[in-house]
Amino acid sequence: MELTLEVKDLHYTYGKHLVLDGVDLPIIEGEVIGILGPNGCGKTTLLRNLNKNLTPSGGCVMLDGTDLADLTKKDIAKEVAVVPQTNEVHFAFTVRDMVAMGRMPFQGMMGGASSEDERIIDDAIEKTGLTKYVDRHINTMSGGERQRVIIARAIAQTPKILLMDEPTLHLDISMQFDALNLVHKLSKETGMTVVIVSHDLAMVARYCDRIVMIHDHKVHAIGRPEDVLTEENMRVVFNVDAELFFDKKINKYSVMLHDSLNSF
Protein backbone atom coordinates (compact mmCIF):
# COMPACT_ATOMS: atom_id res chain seq x y z
CA MET A 1 0.00 0.00 0.00
CA GLU A 2 1.65 3.14 -1.28
CA LEU A 3 0.99 6.47 0.32
CA THR A 4 0.18 9.18 -2.19
CA LEU A 5 -0.57 12.15 0.08
CA GLU A 6 0.73 12.35 3.59
CA VAL A 7 -0.37 15.00 6.03
CA LYS A 8 2.10 15.39 8.87
CA ASP A 9 1.30 17.30 12.06
CA LEU A 10 -0.62 19.92 10.07
CA HIS A 11 -1.47 23.14 11.88
CA TYR A 12 -3.46 25.94 10.35
CA THR A 13 -4.45 29.20 11.98
CA TYR A 14 -6.79 31.71 10.40
CA GLY A 15 -5.99 35.00 12.09
CA LYS A 16 -6.04 34.12 15.77
CA HIS A 17 -8.37 31.23 15.23
CA LEU A 18 -6.80 27.76 15.32
CA VAL A 19 -8.52 25.69 12.63
CA LEU A 20 -6.30 22.60 12.43
CA ASP A 21 -4.38 21.47 15.49
CA GLY A 22 -1.86 18.81 14.51
CA VAL A 23 -3.60 16.63 11.93
CA ASP A 24 -1.83 13.46 10.77
CA LEU A 25 -3.39 11.75 7.81
CA PRO A 26 -1.89 9.16 5.50
CA ILE A 27 -3.82 8.80 2.23
CA ILE A 28 -3.32 5.53 0.38
CA GLU A 29 -3.02 5.44 -3.40
CA GLY A 30 -6.23 4.40 -5.11
CA GLU A 31 -8.53 4.62 -2.10
CA VAL A 32 -11.71 6.61 -1.69
CA ILE A 33 -11.41 8.37 1.62
CA GLY A 34 -14.05 10.49 3.32
CA ILE A 35 -13.38 13.38 5.67
CA LEU A 36 -16.32 13.80 8.02
CA GLY A 37 -17.02 16.42 10.61
CA PRO A 38 -19.56 19.02 11.67
CA ASN A 39 -19.54 22.52 10.17
CA GLY A 40 -16.57 24.61 11.25
CA CYS A 41 -14.42 21.67 12.32
CA GLY A 42 -11.78 22.50 9.71
CA LYS A 43 -12.46 19.83 7.10
CA THR A 44 -12.59 22.23 4.14
CA THR A 45 -9.44 23.94 5.43
CA LEU A 46 -7.76 20.53 5.54
CA LEU A 47 -8.80 19.85 1.95
CA ARG A 48 -7.53 23.22 0.74
CA ASN A 49 -4.16 22.46 2.33
CA LEU A 50 -3.89 19.29 0.24
CA ASN A 51 -3.17 21.18 -3.00
CA LYS A 52 -1.39 24.22 -1.54
CA ASN A 53 -4.45 26.42 -1.97
CA LEU A 54 -3.67 27.28 1.63
CA THR A 55 -0.19 27.18 3.13
CA PRO A 56 0.14 25.34 6.46
CA SER A 57 1.03 27.35 9.56
CA GLY A 58 2.92 24.30 10.80
CA GLY A 59 3.66 20.76 9.68
CA CYS A 60 3.58 19.73 6.04
CA VAL A 61 1.80 17.86 3.28
CA MET A 62 3.83 15.43 1.17
CA LEU A 63 2.78 14.49 -2.38
CA ASP A 64 4.49 11.25 -3.44
CA GLY A 65 7.34 12.02 -1.05
CA THR A 66 7.83 15.70 -1.98
CA ASP A 67 6.75 18.55 0.27
CA LEU A 68 4.03 20.60 -1.47
CA ALA A 69 5.95 23.72 -0.44
CA ASP A 70 8.68 22.68 -2.92
CA LEU A 71 6.27 22.24 -5.84
CA THR A 72 4.75 24.92 -8.08
CA LYS A 73 0.99 25.30 -8.30
CA LYS A 74 1.12 24.15 -11.88
CA ASP A 75 3.04 20.97 -10.97
CA ILE A 76 0.51 20.21 -8.25
CA ALA A 77 -2.41 20.83 -10.62
CA LYS A 78 -1.04 18.15 -12.97
CA GLU A 79 -1.49 15.59 -10.17
CA VAL A 80 -4.33 16.94 -8.05
CA ALA A 81 -7.75 18.13 -9.28
CA VAL A 82 -10.40 19.74 -7.12
CA VAL A 83 -14.19 19.91 -7.18
CA PRO A 84 -14.79 22.92 -4.92
CA GLN A 85 -18.12 24.11 -3.61
CA THR A 86 -19.73 25.91 -6.51
CA ASN A 87 -20.22 29.59 -6.90
CA GLU A 88 -22.01 31.67 -9.48
CA VAL A 89 -20.17 32.62 -12.63
CA HIS A 90 -21.01 35.95 -14.25
CA PHE A 91 -19.39 35.29 -17.61
CA ALA A 92 -20.93 33.26 -20.42
CA PHE A 93 -18.39 30.47 -20.80
CA THR A 94 -19.80 27.43 -22.57
CA VAL A 95 -19.76 24.04 -20.89
CA ARG A 96 -17.03 22.99 -23.26
CA ASP A 97 -14.91 26.08 -22.44
CA MET A 98 -15.26 25.22 -18.76
CA VAL A 99 -14.27 21.58 -19.16
CA ALA A 100 -11.40 22.56 -21.46
CA MET A 101 -9.90 24.62 -18.62
CA GLY A 102 -9.06 21.31 -16.97
CA ARG A 103 -6.22 20.97 -19.48
CA MET A 104 -4.66 24.30 -18.48
CA PRO A 105 -1.92 22.84 -16.26
CA PHE A 106 -0.63 20.85 -19.24
CA GLN A 107 -0.59 23.73 -21.73
CA GLY A 108 1.74 26.63 -22.43
CA MET A 109 1.09 30.30 -21.85
CA MET A 110 -1.22 31.05 -24.77
CA GLY A 111 -1.61 27.70 -26.51
CA GLY A 112 -4.94 26.06 -27.17
CA ALA A 113 -5.93 22.42 -26.82
CA SER A 114 -3.93 19.74 -28.65
CA SER A 115 -5.81 16.90 -30.34
CA GLU A 116 -4.95 14.74 -27.33
CA ASP A 117 -6.45 17.44 -25.09
CA GLU A 118 -9.58 17.54 -27.26
CA ARG A 119 -9.99 13.78 -26.89
CA ILE A 120 -9.65 13.98 -23.10
CA ILE A 121 -12.14 16.86 -22.95
CA ASP A 122 -14.70 14.98 -25.10
CA ASP A 123 -14.22 11.93 -22.92
CA ALA A 124 -14.82 13.89 -19.70
CA ILE A 125 -17.94 15.49 -21.17
CA GLU A 126 -19.29 12.11 -22.21
CA LYS A 127 -18.56 10.44 -18.88
CA THR A 128 -20.47 13.13 -16.99
CA GLY A 129 -23.42 12.99 -19.40
CA LEU A 130 -22.95 16.57 -20.56
CA THR A 131 -22.76 15.82 -24.30
CA LYS A 132 -26.12 17.48 -24.95
CA TYR A 133 -25.11 20.58 -22.99
CA VAL A 134 -21.71 21.46 -24.52
CA ASP A 135 -22.95 24.77 -25.92
CA ARG A 136 -24.97 25.84 -22.86
CA HIS A 137 -23.65 28.86 -21.00
CA ILE A 138 -22.47 28.28 -17.46
CA ASN A 139 -24.02 31.49 -16.13
CA THR A 140 -27.49 30.24 -17.06
CA MET A 141 -27.13 26.88 -15.29
CA SER A 142 -28.39 25.80 -11.88
CA GLY A 143 -26.07 24.98 -8.99
CA GLY A 144 -26.41 21.24 -9.62
CA GLU A 145 -25.67 21.56 -13.32
CA ARG A 146 -22.64 23.72 -12.62
CA GLN A 147 -21.42 21.12 -10.15
CA ARG A 148 -21.53 18.49 -12.88
CA VAL A 149 -19.54 20.73 -15.21
CA ILE A 150 -16.91 21.22 -12.51
CA ILE A 151 -16.71 17.47 -11.99
CA ALA A 152 -16.18 17.08 -15.75
CA ARG A 153 -13.43 19.70 -15.62
CA ALA A 154 -11.71 17.83 -12.79
CA ILE A 155 -11.88 14.58 -14.78
CA ALA A 156 -10.40 16.38 -17.81
CA GLN A 157 -7.47 17.27 -15.56
CA THR A 158 -6.65 13.51 -15.56
CA PRO A 159 -5.61 13.71 -11.92
CA LYS A 160 -3.94 11.08 -9.77
CA ILE A 161 -5.80 12.53 -6.83
CA LEU A 162 -9.28 14.07 -6.83
CA LEU A 163 -10.35 16.32 -3.97
CA MET A 164 -14.08 16.96 -3.57
CA ASP A 165 -15.59 19.54 -1.20
CA GLU A 166 -19.21 18.69 -0.37
CA PRO A 167 -19.74 17.27 -3.86
CA THR A 168 -23.39 16.43 -3.29
CA LEU A 169 -24.48 19.74 -1.77
CA HIS A 170 -26.34 21.23 -4.75
CA LEU A 171 -27.32 17.98 -6.44
CA ASP A 172 -30.71 16.30 -6.66
CA ILE A 173 -30.80 13.03 -4.76
CA SER A 174 -30.50 10.87 -7.89
CA MET A 175 -27.67 13.02 -9.17
CA GLN A 176 -25.82 12.65 -5.87
CA PHE A 177 -25.67 8.92 -6.55
CA ASP A 178 -24.71 9.49 -10.21
CA ALA A 179 -21.83 11.76 -9.28
CA LEU A 180 -20.43 9.49 -6.58
CA ASN A 181 -21.00 6.33 -8.64
CA LEU A 182 -18.97 7.90 -11.44
CA VAL A 183 -16.12 8.97 -9.19
CA HIS A 184 -16.09 5.63 -7.37
CA LYS A 185 -15.98 3.77 -10.66
CA LEU A 186 -13.14 5.95 -12.00
CA SER A 187 -11.21 5.33 -8.83
CA LYS A 188 -11.55 1.58 -9.07
CA GLU A 189 -10.81 1.50 -12.83
CA THR A 190 -7.91 3.94 -13.05
CA GLY A 191 -6.46 3.85 -9.54
CA MET A 192 -7.34 7.51 -8.96
CA THR A 193 -7.31 8.48 -5.30
CA VAL A 194 -10.43 10.34 -4.15
CA VAL A 195 -10.73 12.50 -1.05
CA ILE A 196 -14.30 13.55 -0.24
CA VAL A 197 -15.18 16.16 2.36
CA SER A 198 -18.77 15.82 3.44
CA HIS A 199 -21.19 15.85 6.30
CA ASP A 200 -23.46 13.34 4.64
CA LEU A 201 -22.90 10.28 6.83
CA ALA A 202 -24.82 7.81 4.68
CA MET A 203 -23.09 8.75 1.43
CA VAL A 204 -19.65 8.59 2.98
CA ALA A 205 -20.41 5.23 4.65
CA ARG A 206 -21.52 3.84 1.34
CA TYR A 207 -18.78 5.03 -0.98
CA CYS A 208 -15.62 5.39 1.08
CA ASP A 209 -12.98 2.73 1.73
CA ARG A 210 -11.81 4.65 4.77
CA ILE A 211 -13.19 7.49 6.83
CA VAL A 212 -11.51 10.22 8.87
CA MET A 213 -13.55 11.96 11.52
CA ILE A 214 -12.43 15.46 12.44
CA HIS A 215 -13.48 16.76 15.83
CA ASP A 216 -12.22 19.81 17.70
CA HIS A 217 -9.69 20.51 14.92
CA LYS A 218 -8.02 17.12 15.32
CA VAL A 219 -8.41 13.63 13.89
CA HIS A 220 -10.91 11.92 16.17
CA ALA A 221 -10.99 8.55 14.43
CA ILE A 222 -9.67 7.00 11.24
CA GLY A 223 -10.31 3.63 9.63
CA ARG A 224 -12.89 1.53 7.81
CA PRO A 225 -16.50 2.78 7.91
CA GLU A 226 -17.59 0.04 10.33
CA ASP A 227 -14.77 0.94 12.74
CA VAL A 228 -15.21 4.71 12.60
CA LEU A 229 -18.97 5.20 12.32
CA THR A 230 -19.74 3.78 15.74
CA GLU A 231 -22.73 5.04 17.68
CA GLU A 232 -20.31 6.48 20.22
CA ASN A 233 -18.29 8.43 17.61
CA MET A 234 -21.37 9.79 15.87
CA ARG A 235 -22.77 10.86 19.24
CA VAL A 236 -19.58 12.66 20.28
CA VAL A 237 -18.73 14.28 16.95
CA PHE A 238 -22.13 15.02 15.43
CA ASN A 239 -24.34 14.97 18.50
CA VAL A 240 -26.81 12.61 16.85
CA ASP A 241 -28.33 9.30 17.74
CA ALA A 242 -27.45 7.26 14.66
CA GLU A 243 -26.44 3.75 13.76
CA LEU A 244 -24.48 2.10 11.01
CA PHE A 245 -26.15 -0.82 9.28
CA PHE A 246 -25.30 -3.12 6.41
CA ASP A 247 -27.69 -2.64 3.52
CA LYS A 248 -28.00 -6.15 2.02
CA LYS A 249 -29.75 -4.88 -1.10
CA ILE A 250 -26.67 -2.93 -2.22
CA ASN A 251 -24.07 -4.83 -0.21
CA LYS A 252 -22.80 -1.63 1.35
CA TYR A 253 -22.93 0.19 4.66
CA SER A 254 -25.35 2.99 5.29
CA VAL A 255 -26.29 5.14 8.26
CA MET A 256 -29.69 5.37 9.89
CA LEU A 257 -30.23 8.73 11.58
CA HIS A 258 -32.62 8.48 14.54
CA ASP A 259 -32.58 11.88 16.23
CA SER A 260 -30.58 14.85 17.40
CA LEU A 261 -29.19 14.71 20.92
CA ASN A 262 -29.41 18.47 21.43
CA SER A 263 -31.73 19.45 24.25
CA PHE A 264 -33.34 22.79 23.55
Next chain:
Amino acid sequence: MALSKKVKIAVTLVLLIALTLFCVFMDLSWVSADLSYSFSEIWDALMGNGTWSSNIIVRENNAPRVAVGIFVGAGLAVTGAAMQAVFRNPLASPYILGLSSGASLGAAIGMLFTIPFIPSLIVTPVLAFITCFATMVLVYAMSRSGGGVKTETLILSGVAVSSLLSALVSFLTFIAGDQLEGIVFWSMGNLGNASWDEIMFIAPIITLCSVLLITQAKPLNAMMIGDAHAMDLGVDVKRTRLFVLILSTMVVAAAVSFVGVIGFIGLVIPHILRILIGPDNRYVMPLSMVAGGCFILICDYLAHIIAPYYGTLPIGVATSLIGAPVFIYLLVRRRKEVGWS
Protein backbone atom coordinates in the same frame (compact mmCIF):
# COMPACT_ATOMS: atom_id res chain seq x y z
CA MET B 1 -18.85 24.22 -33.34
CA ALA B 2 -15.17 24.95 -32.90
CA LEU B 3 -15.03 26.14 -36.49
CA SER B 4 -17.97 28.50 -36.21
CA LYS B 5 -16.39 30.13 -33.16
CA LYS B 6 -13.17 30.76 -35.07
CA VAL B 7 -15.13 32.08 -38.04
CA LYS B 8 -17.05 34.43 -35.75
CA ILE B 9 -13.83 35.77 -34.28
CA ALA B 10 -12.21 36.19 -37.70
CA VAL B 11 -15.25 38.01 -39.10
CA THR B 12 -15.41 40.28 -36.04
CA LEU B 13 -11.72 41.08 -36.37
CA VAL B 14 -11.94 41.87 -40.08
CA LEU B 15 -15.00 44.07 -39.60
CA LEU B 16 -13.34 45.89 -36.70
CA ILE B 17 -10.20 46.57 -38.71
CA ALA B 18 -12.25 47.79 -41.65
CA LEU B 19 -14.30 50.04 -39.36
CA THR B 20 -11.14 51.37 -37.72
CA LEU B 21 -9.58 52.22 -41.07
CA PHE B 22 -12.76 54.01 -42.05
CA CYS B 23 -12.72 55.94 -38.76
CA VAL B 24 -9.07 56.85 -39.25
CA PHE B 25 -10.00 58.25 -42.63
CA MET B 26 -13.01 60.17 -41.30
CA ASP B 27 -11.03 61.62 -38.43
CA LEU B 28 -8.13 62.65 -40.66
CA SER B 29 -10.51 64.25 -43.12
CA TRP B 30 -12.03 66.68 -40.61
CA VAL B 31 -11.34 70.33 -41.27
CA SER B 32 -14.39 72.27 -40.16
CA ALA B 33 -18.14 72.02 -40.07
CA ASP B 34 -18.33 72.88 -43.73
CA LEU B 35 -15.18 71.28 -45.10
CA SER B 36 -13.53 67.92 -45.08
CA TYR B 37 -10.75 66.50 -47.19
CA SER B 38 -11.06 63.75 -49.75
CA PHE B 39 -9.00 60.59 -49.58
CA SER B 40 -6.47 61.82 -52.14
CA GLU B 41 -6.05 65.14 -50.36
CA ILE B 42 -5.33 63.30 -47.10
CA TRP B 43 -2.88 60.99 -48.82
CA ASP B 44 -1.03 63.90 -50.42
CA ALA B 45 -0.90 65.76 -47.13
CA LEU B 46 0.43 62.73 -45.27
CA MET B 47 3.12 62.30 -47.91
CA GLY B 48 3.91 65.99 -47.60
CA ASN B 49 2.64 66.87 -51.07
CA GLY B 50 -0.58 68.61 -50.08
CA THR B 51 -1.43 72.28 -49.97
CA TRP B 52 0.07 74.42 -47.24
CA SER B 53 -3.08 74.30 -45.11
CA SER B 54 -3.84 70.61 -45.68
CA ASN B 55 -0.29 69.70 -44.68
CA ILE B 56 -0.72 71.50 -41.37
CA ILE B 57 -4.24 70.34 -40.61
CA VAL B 58 -3.75 66.68 -41.50
CA ARG B 59 -0.18 66.16 -40.33
CA GLU B 60 -0.01 68.41 -37.30
CA ASN B 61 -3.59 68.52 -36.02
CA ASN B 62 -5.41 65.40 -37.12
CA ALA B 63 -2.74 62.71 -37.38
CA PRO B 64 -1.35 63.06 -33.81
CA ARG B 65 -4.91 63.11 -32.48
CA VAL B 66 -5.77 59.93 -34.35
CA ALA B 67 -2.53 58.25 -33.29
CA VAL B 68 -2.85 59.06 -29.60
CA GLY B 69 -6.53 58.11 -29.72
CA ILE B 70 -5.79 54.66 -31.09
CA PHE B 71 -3.20 53.91 -28.41
CA VAL B 72 -5.26 55.31 -25.54
CA GLY B 73 -8.44 53.58 -26.70
CA ALA B 74 -6.67 50.27 -27.20
CA GLY B 75 -4.96 50.51 -23.82
CA LEU B 76 -8.05 51.47 -21.84
CA ALA B 77 -10.18 48.77 -23.47
CA VAL B 78 -7.73 45.93 -22.83
CA THR B 79 -7.23 47.20 -19.28
CA GLY B 80 -10.99 47.10 -18.73
CA ALA B 81 -11.13 43.51 -19.94
CA ALA B 82 -8.28 42.52 -17.61
CA MET B 83 -9.79 44.27 -14.59
CA GLN B 84 -13.18 42.66 -15.17
CA ALA B 85 -11.46 39.29 -15.06
CA VAL B 86 -9.37 40.08 -11.98
CA PHE B 87 -12.37 41.40 -10.06
CA ARG B 88 -14.60 38.68 -11.50
CA ASN B 89 -17.04 41.41 -12.31
CA PRO B 90 -18.27 42.73 -15.67
CA LEU B 91 -18.75 46.21 -14.23
CA ALA B 92 -15.14 46.82 -13.23
CA SER B 93 -13.24 49.34 -15.34
CA PRO B 94 -10.53 51.96 -14.77
CA TYR B 95 -13.05 54.80 -14.80
CA ILE B 96 -15.72 53.28 -12.59
CA LEU B 97 -13.22 52.12 -9.96
CA GLY B 98 -11.75 55.61 -9.70
CA LEU B 99 -8.36 54.81 -11.20
CA SER B 100 -8.69 57.55 -13.78
CA SER B 101 -9.43 60.14 -11.07
CA GLY B 102 -6.54 58.70 -9.06
CA ALA B 103 -4.17 59.19 -11.95
CA SER B 104 -5.48 62.69 -12.65
CA LEU B 105 -4.78 63.74 -9.06
CA GLY B 106 -1.14 62.68 -9.37
CA ALA B 107 -0.84 64.30 -12.77
CA ALA B 108 -2.34 67.55 -11.44
CA ILE B 109 0.11 67.59 -8.53
CA GLY B 110 2.94 66.94 -10.95
CA MET B 111 1.91 69.89 -13.12
CA LEU B 112 1.37 72.36 -10.31
CA PHE B 113 4.22 71.68 -7.94
CA THR B 114 7.92 71.21 -8.35
CA ILE B 115 8.79 67.76 -7.13
CA PRO B 116 12.37 67.02 -6.12
CA PHE B 117 14.28 63.89 -7.27
CA ILE B 118 12.08 63.07 -10.27
CA PRO B 119 13.20 64.36 -13.68
CA SER B 120 10.72 67.00 -14.75
CA LEU B 121 10.01 65.30 -18.09
CA ILE B 122 8.43 62.24 -16.47
CA VAL B 123 7.17 63.76 -13.23
CA THR B 124 3.55 63.88 -14.36
CA PRO B 125 3.25 60.24 -15.51
CA VAL B 126 5.25 58.97 -12.51
CA LEU B 127 3.03 60.76 -10.01
CA ALA B 128 -0.04 59.67 -11.96
CA PHE B 129 1.15 56.07 -11.69
CA ILE B 130 1.74 56.35 -7.94
CA THR B 131 -1.65 57.86 -7.11
CA CYS B 132 -3.39 55.55 -9.56
CA PHE B 133 -1.86 52.47 -7.96
CA ALA B 134 -2.68 53.75 -4.47
CA THR B 135 -6.29 54.24 -5.59
CA MET B 136 -6.42 50.69 -6.93
CA VAL B 137 -5.10 49.27 -3.65
CA LEU B 138 -7.50 51.40 -1.62
CA VAL B 139 -10.62 50.51 -3.61
CA TYR B 140 -9.69 46.84 -3.66
CA ALA B 141 -9.00 46.75 0.08
CA MET B 142 -12.27 48.54 0.82
CA SER B 143 -14.38 46.15 -1.22
CA ARG B 144 -12.75 42.91 -0.15
CA SER B 145 -14.57 40.88 2.43
CA GLY B 146 -14.04 37.27 3.37
CA GLY B 147 -11.98 36.33 0.35
CA GLY B 148 -14.43 37.73 -2.20
CA VAL B 149 -15.28 41.04 -3.80
CA LYS B 150 -18.96 41.91 -3.92
CA THR B 151 -20.27 43.94 -6.83
CA GLU B 152 -22.13 46.41 -4.64
CA THR B 153 -19.15 47.23 -2.43
CA LEU B 154 -16.76 47.34 -5.35
CA ILE B 155 -18.82 49.87 -7.29
CA LEU B 156 -19.66 51.92 -4.19
CA SER B 157 -16.01 52.04 -3.10
CA GLY B 158 -15.03 53.10 -6.60
CA VAL B 159 -17.64 55.84 -6.69
CA ALA B 160 -16.78 57.10 -3.20
CA VAL B 161 -13.03 57.18 -3.74
CA SER B 162 -13.50 58.64 -7.20
CA SER B 163 -15.63 61.52 -5.87
CA LEU B 164 -13.07 62.31 -3.21
CA LEU B 165 -10.23 62.35 -5.72
CA SER B 166 -12.19 64.43 -8.22
CA ALA B 167 -12.90 66.90 -5.44
CA LEU B 168 -9.19 67.11 -4.68
CA VAL B 169 -8.44 67.71 -8.36
CA SER B 170 -11.11 70.44 -8.45
CA PHE B 171 -9.59 71.95 -5.32
CA LEU B 172 -6.17 72.05 -6.97
CA THR B 173 -7.76 73.51 -10.07
CA PHE B 174 -9.37 76.20 -7.94
CA ILE B 175 -6.22 77.27 -6.10
CA ALA B 176 -4.02 76.97 -9.15
CA GLY B 177 -5.54 79.98 -10.86
CA ASP B 178 -3.76 80.82 -14.05
CA GLN B 179 -1.46 77.82 -14.23
CA LEU B 180 -4.50 75.88 -14.67
CA GLU B 181 -5.45 75.89 -18.26
CA GLY B 182 -3.62 72.64 -18.75
CA ILE B 183 -5.48 70.92 -15.94
CA VAL B 184 -9.06 71.63 -16.86
CA PHE B 185 -9.07 69.21 -19.76
CA TRP B 186 -8.43 66.29 -17.42
CA SER B 187 -11.91 66.13 -16.14
CA MET B 188 -13.26 65.54 -19.62
CA GLY B 189 -10.37 64.35 -21.72
CA ASN B 190 -8.69 65.89 -24.74
CA LEU B 191 -6.89 64.17 -27.56
CA GLY B 192 -6.08 67.43 -29.33
CA ASN B 193 -3.07 68.47 -27.23
CA ALA B 194 -0.97 65.42 -27.95
CA SER B 195 2.33 66.04 -29.71
CA TRP B 196 4.42 63.45 -31.54
CA ASP B 197 6.96 63.54 -28.68
CA GLU B 198 4.30 62.54 -26.22
CA ILE B 199 3.01 59.83 -28.52
CA MET B 200 6.53 58.43 -28.77
CA PHE B 201 6.52 58.26 -24.98
CA ILE B 202 3.12 56.66 -24.33
CA ALA B 203 2.86 54.39 -27.38
CA PRO B 204 5.64 51.99 -26.29
CA ILE B 205 4.37 51.94 -22.67
CA ILE B 206 0.79 51.20 -23.65
CA THR B 207 1.77 48.67 -26.31
CA LEU B 208 4.16 46.78 -24.05
CA CYS B 209 1.78 46.71 -21.08
CA SER B 210 -1.15 45.64 -23.25
CA VAL B 211 0.82 42.79 -24.81
CA LEU B 212 1.95 41.65 -21.36
CA LEU B 213 -1.68 41.80 -20.19
CA ILE B 214 -2.71 39.61 -23.11
CA THR B 215 -0.12 36.99 -22.12
CA GLN B 216 -2.16 36.57 -18.91
CA ALA B 217 -5.36 35.80 -20.83
CA LYS B 218 -5.55 32.13 -19.86
CA PRO B 219 -4.94 32.57 -16.13
CA LEU B 220 -7.48 35.42 -16.28
CA ASN B 221 -10.05 33.08 -17.85
CA ALA B 222 -9.69 30.78 -14.86
CA MET B 223 -9.88 33.72 -12.44
CA MET B 224 -13.20 34.75 -14.03
CA ILE B 225 -14.61 31.50 -12.64
CA GLY B 226 -13.16 32.20 -9.21
CA ASP B 227 -9.85 32.59 -7.41
CA ALA B 228 -10.09 29.14 -5.81
CA HIS B 229 -10.86 27.55 -9.19
CA ALA B 230 -7.86 29.27 -10.73
CA MET B 231 -5.59 28.04 -7.93
CA ASP B 232 -6.91 24.52 -8.39
CA LEU B 233 -5.95 24.77 -12.06
CA GLY B 234 -2.39 25.71 -11.18
CA VAL B 235 -2.60 29.50 -11.49
CA ASP B 236 -0.54 31.56 -9.07
CA VAL B 237 -3.47 33.87 -8.38
CA LYS B 238 -1.75 36.41 -6.13
CA ARG B 239 1.13 36.91 -8.53
CA THR B 240 -1.13 37.13 -11.57
CA ARG B 241 -3.43 39.64 -9.87
CA LEU B 242 -0.55 41.87 -8.79
CA PHE B 243 1.05 41.69 -12.24
CA VAL B 244 -2.21 42.54 -14.00
CA LEU B 245 -3.07 45.40 -11.63
CA ILE B 246 0.38 46.97 -12.00
CA LEU B 247 0.21 46.76 -15.79
CA SER B 248 -3.32 48.19 -15.78
CA THR B 249 -2.20 51.04 -13.58
CA MET B 250 0.66 51.85 -15.94
CA VAL B 251 -1.67 51.98 -18.94
CA VAL B 252 -4.20 54.17 -17.14
CA ALA B 253 -1.51 56.48 -15.75
CA ALA B 254 0.10 56.89 -19.18
CA ALA B 255 -3.24 57.57 -20.82
CA VAL B 256 -4.50 60.01 -18.19
CA SER B 257 -1.21 61.91 -18.01
CA PHE B 258 -1.47 62.93 -21.64
CA VAL B 259 -5.13 62.96 -22.61
CA GLY B 260 -7.01 63.23 -19.32
CA VAL B 261 -9.92 61.18 -18.06
CA ILE B 262 -11.78 59.36 -20.81
CA GLY B 263 -14.47 57.17 -19.29
CA PHE B 264 -16.41 54.05 -20.15
CA ILE B 265 -14.20 52.63 -22.92
CA GLY B 266 -12.91 49.93 -20.58
CA LEU B 267 -16.47 49.02 -19.64
CA VAL B 268 -18.27 49.14 -22.96
CA ILE B 269 -15.77 47.58 -25.36
CA PRO B 270 -15.03 44.28 -23.58
CA HIS B 271 -18.73 43.86 -22.85
CA ILE B 272 -19.74 44.25 -26.49
CA LEU B 273 -16.99 41.86 -27.57
CA ARG B 274 -18.10 39.23 -25.05
CA ILE B 275 -21.60 39.38 -26.52
CA LEU B 276 -20.15 38.93 -30.01
CA ILE B 277 -17.46 36.28 -29.48
CA GLY B 278 -17.86 34.89 -25.95
CA PRO B 279 -15.79 35.53 -22.82
CA ASP B 280 -12.46 33.87 -23.72
CA ASN B 281 -9.82 36.51 -22.91
CA ARG B 282 -7.41 35.13 -25.48
CA TYR B 283 -9.73 36.66 -28.08
CA VAL B 284 -11.55 39.35 -26.09
CA MET B 285 -8.34 41.11 -25.04
CA PRO B 286 -6.62 41.51 -28.44
CA LEU B 287 -9.90 42.40 -30.13
CA SER B 288 -10.59 44.92 -27.36
CA MET B 289 -7.46 46.75 -28.41
CA VAL B 290 -8.71 47.12 -31.97
CA ALA B 291 -12.25 47.95 -30.91
CA GLY B 292 -11.06 50.43 -28.26
CA GLY B 293 -9.02 52.35 -30.82
CA CYS B 294 -11.97 52.28 -33.18
CA PHE B 295 -14.46 53.43 -30.52
CA ILE B 296 -12.37 56.40 -29.45
CA LEU B 297 -12.07 57.56 -33.07
CA ILE B 298 -15.83 57.32 -33.53
CA CYS B 299 -16.28 59.35 -30.35
CA ASP B 300 -13.66 61.85 -31.47
CA TYR B 301 -15.41 62.30 -34.79
CA LEU B 302 -18.76 62.71 -33.02
CA ALA B 303 -17.12 65.23 -30.68
CA HIS B 304 -16.24 67.28 -33.74
CA ILE B 305 -19.57 67.10 -35.54
CA ILE B 306 -22.10 67.26 -32.68
CA ALA B 307 -21.78 70.99 -32.14
CA PRO B 308 -19.36 72.16 -34.83
CA TYR B 309 -20.04 75.89 -34.49
CA TYR B 310 -19.27 75.82 -30.76
CA GLY B 311 -15.94 74.04 -31.22
CA THR B 312 -14.87 70.53 -30.38
CA LEU B 313 -16.55 68.72 -27.54
CA PRO B 314 -14.17 67.16 -25.00
CA ILE B 315 -13.77 63.52 -26.01
CA GLY B 316 -14.76 62.29 -22.54
CA VAL B 317 -18.18 63.84 -23.01
CA ALA B 318 -18.71 61.83 -26.19
CA THR B 319 -17.53 58.52 -24.67
CA SER B 320 -19.73 59.10 -21.62
CA LEU B 321 -22.75 59.98 -23.76
CA ILE B 322 -22.45 56.53 -25.32
CA GLY B 323 -20.92 54.64 -22.39
CA ALA B 324 -23.08 55.77 -19.48
CA PRO B 325 -26.34 54.53 -21.03
CA VAL B 326 -24.67 51.16 -21.65
CA PHE B 327 -23.63 51.07 -17.98
CA ILE B 328 -27.20 51.90 -16.90
CA TYR B 329 -28.54 49.25 -19.26
CA LEU B 330 -26.21 46.67 -17.71
CA LEU B 331 -27.32 47.62 -14.21
CA VAL B 332 -31.03 47.59 -14.97
CA ARG B 333 -31.57 44.91 -17.58
CA ARG B 334 -28.76 42.43 -17.08
CA ARG B 335 -28.54 42.39 -13.31
CA LYS B 336 -27.87 38.73 -12.99
CA GLU B 337 -25.17 38.69 -15.60
CA VAL B 338 -23.24 41.51 -13.96
CA GLY B 339 -23.58 40.03 -10.48
CA TRP B 340 -25.98 42.68 -9.20
CA SER B 341 -28.64 40.35 -7.88
